[in-house]
Amino acid sequence: MTTAELVEQIHKKKSFLCVGLDVDLERIPTYLLSEEDPIFSFNKAIIDATHKFCVAYKPNIAFYEANGLEGWKALEKTVNYIHKEYPEIFTIADAKRGDIGNTSRMYAKTFLKDLGFDSITVAPYMGKDSVEPFLEFQNRHTILLALTSNEGAFDFQTQKVGDKELYKKVLETSKTWKNSENLMYVVGATKAEFLADIRKIIPNSFLLVPGVGAQGGKLEDVCKYGMTKDVGLLVNSSRKIIYASESSNFAEIAGAKAEVLQKQMAEELKQL
Numbered sequence: 001m002t003t004a005e006l007v008e009q010i011h012k013k014k015s016f017l018c019v020g021l022d023v024d025l026e027r028i029p030t031y032l033l034s035e036e037d038p039i040f041s042f043n044k045a046i047i048d049a050t051h052k053f054c055v056a057y058k059p060n061i062a063f064y065e066a067n068g069l070e071g072w073k074a075l076e077k078t079v080n081y082i083h084k085e086y087p088e089i090f091t092i093a094d095a096k097r098g099d100i101g102n103t104s105r106m107y108a109k110t111f112l113k114d115l116g117f118d119s120i121t122v123a124p125y126m127g128k129d130s131v132e133p134f135l136e137f138q139n140r141h142t143i144l145l146a147l148t149s150n151e152g153a154f155d156f157q158t159q160k161v162g163d164k165e166l167y168k169k170v171l172e173t174s175k176t177w178k179n180s181e182n183l184m185y186v187v188g189a190t191k192a193e194f195l196a197d198i199r200k201i202i203p204n205s206f207l208l209v210p211g212v213g214a215q216g217g218k219l220e221d222v223c224k225y226g227m228t229k230d231v232g233l234l235v236n237s238s239r240k241i242i243y244a245s246e247s248s249n250f251a252e253i254a255g256a257k258a259e260v261l262q263k264q265m266a267e268e269l270k271q272l
């Protein structure tokens with residue numbers, strides 16, 4: 001999907017919500033566990049109930065890998081289902097990969113070609129040659145970790161390297177890489193106050209913003225400091241939506257939670 005198509009969808013749905021599909025078998029309704037593929041059954045119900053209110057889905061790959069081969073099969077079925085039934089929706093493999101060039105090339109092939117995700121999260125730590133193999137894919141997006149939502153972000157990312165914080169170096173340096181137009185960045189909603197500075201370096205890039213909901217980040221703050229004229233934001237919420245209810249109406253309740261966020265986003269979009 002191109003960025004222009006993503007922006008079009010955001011305006012059409014009045015939403016920049018990304019629903020995180022972090023399926024934990026210990027948290028899904030127990031009656032689903034007797035189904036042939038409980039992970040896919042859960043995802044399908046969540047997707048069918050929330051698709052009207054969101055523009056992106058983000059399965060975090062850890063939750064699939066943790067279930068071995070069955071998990072990988074469920075991941076593949078989930079991304080195929082989204083692309084077949086709701087082709088207007090942007091898909092994010094939250095895999096946080098990155099390695100020496102020839103290894104990164106394999107990660108990129110797996111997620112962006114074979115599984116067909118529109119984007120993948122990548123760690124910048126190993127530098128240019130670890131990220132550029134992901135950037136080669138046309139109309140696919142590499143979402144580089146810039147300033148993450150967790151407390152540990154202060155261990156390295158906000159520390160100065162020379163005269164500048166590491167996360168700022170990541171933003172500045174990554175702009176010089178080949179096919180950098182295919183870059184987006186992760187910035188945690190819990191670090192919204194950093195967004196004004198971040199926008200000085202990357203005024204137009206799309207940001208994936210996790211941390212609204214369970215981690216306490218505020219949508220209003222993210223919009224105040226991070227929104228661009230083309231919106232420039234995909235705000236993720238996972239647990240607060242998909243585990244809002246553990247009973248048989250879990251999907252309906254997830255839909256209602258997603259709608260609440262969508263309505264807040266529609267209000268924010270009026271200010272553009």
Ligand SMILES: O=c1ccn([C@@H]2O[C@H](COP(=O)(O)O)[C@@H](O)[C@H]2O)c(=O)[nH]1
Pocket residue numbers: 020022060094147148149150186187188210211212213214215236237238239240
């Ligand atoms: O900085 C980051 C990067 C990724 N994540 C991931 O996003 C979701 C957040 O889930 P919630 O349940 O809405 O807290 C999850 O998959 C994280 O691994 C992040 O939180 N922060």
